[in-house]
Amino acid sequence: MSDQPAFFRPRHVVVLAHPSSRSFNGLVANAYCEAVRQCGQEPIVRDLYAIGFDPLLKDSERPHEGGTSVMPDVKFEHAAIRGSDVFVLVYPIWFGMPPAMMKGYVDRVLGSGVTAKDMQGGVGTALLKDKRLVSITSSGASKAWLNQQGQIEALRNVFERYLAHGLGMKSVENLHFGETVEGLSEDYLDPLLAQVQDLARKVCADVDADVAAERGLSLKQRQQSDA
Template sequence: MIDQRPARHIVVLAHPSPDSFNANVARTYCDTVRSCGQDAIVRDLYTLGFDPVLKDEERPRAEGITLSPDVEAELEMIRGADMYTLIYPIWFAMPPAILKGYIDRVFGAGVTAREIQERTGQGVLNGRHMLSIVSSGTREVWLDEQGQIESLRGLTSHYLLHAFGMKSCEHLHLGGVVEGFSRRFVDQALYDVHERARDVCAMLATERNAAAVSPPVADGS
């Protein structure tokens, strides 16, 4: 059966300030998605007061796991989205701890190390798309010289792509985000976000259309 609902984007924002550059990025992304006729739901981790600490009983093991109520509620909220978009700053060469905790507790819920190695995990990201929009105070050239760009792409693109069996995982870096930046700089950065969001929406629309015209699989019984 063809899904008639609009494509759905879960936007995970990891920045403590509601007036931050990252918050503006999230608003621009969501406004663009909605203007394209698709749905965007924001999960602002700091506003939610998300607990990033993985509990012992949540770790996958042979006898099973027991998910905490907050994780079960979050999975219910985000399950079935077409696109998962992470928006966060680089702090000391790494994503904020609250985002890492979200990956540990929510995206990784129930996925075992063996399933990661064999790419057989059936977590919430399986068969879905991801886009990481990352900001930093330094330019990409400098980060590249330190090996940070490749490291971040390795984490948020290559590793998560294969570990969780996603269809695609892309990366947009917005560098030079420092105090006193110009309005022109902000406008250009937000335009880049707008254009990437339009591209993502077009890709999802094309995917939906292709599924709608594909012939049904014959029943071999």
């Protein structure tokens, strides 16, 4: 039976990792959140640089026989994002990889308590199991050049698909923008941000379908139990 309240607003956690408050990635996060609100769903932004998140994984936080320690700042993050339906990672690609800040968030928050065996079995956690993952990335280099290097597909495999499978998540959506450098005009930016909002609306529609299906299943189960 569904444990959702009669009035339920799906939630999207938007994790932003860029040190500049005026970055293209910040505009992407804002555009995504605006579209989510327009769809009647709720965005929760975790701007990692703005909140001063500590990305350094402590030895005590690693899973071991004596258990895993969860530090106060990680407990706070878990409380902020618990019960969310979509996790959106917004970050630039630097030297072929996500910023250390984003990797640290994955290590300490999303991967808290997860063992290698859990990852191999796709066990997942209550925080992430059957949730949706969205990744929106940017680069100064062109998308065509990155594709020639095999970089985008490699990142999709080793970061997004790997995480989604290992953490038991339902699906992965991704969007990448190349040649996003400082000083871009509004005429250049507007079509890009429109793509972000189109993706957000698609994800919202998928989540609405999930909710409708779950409620339909719950109703069917109640009818069967009453029969």
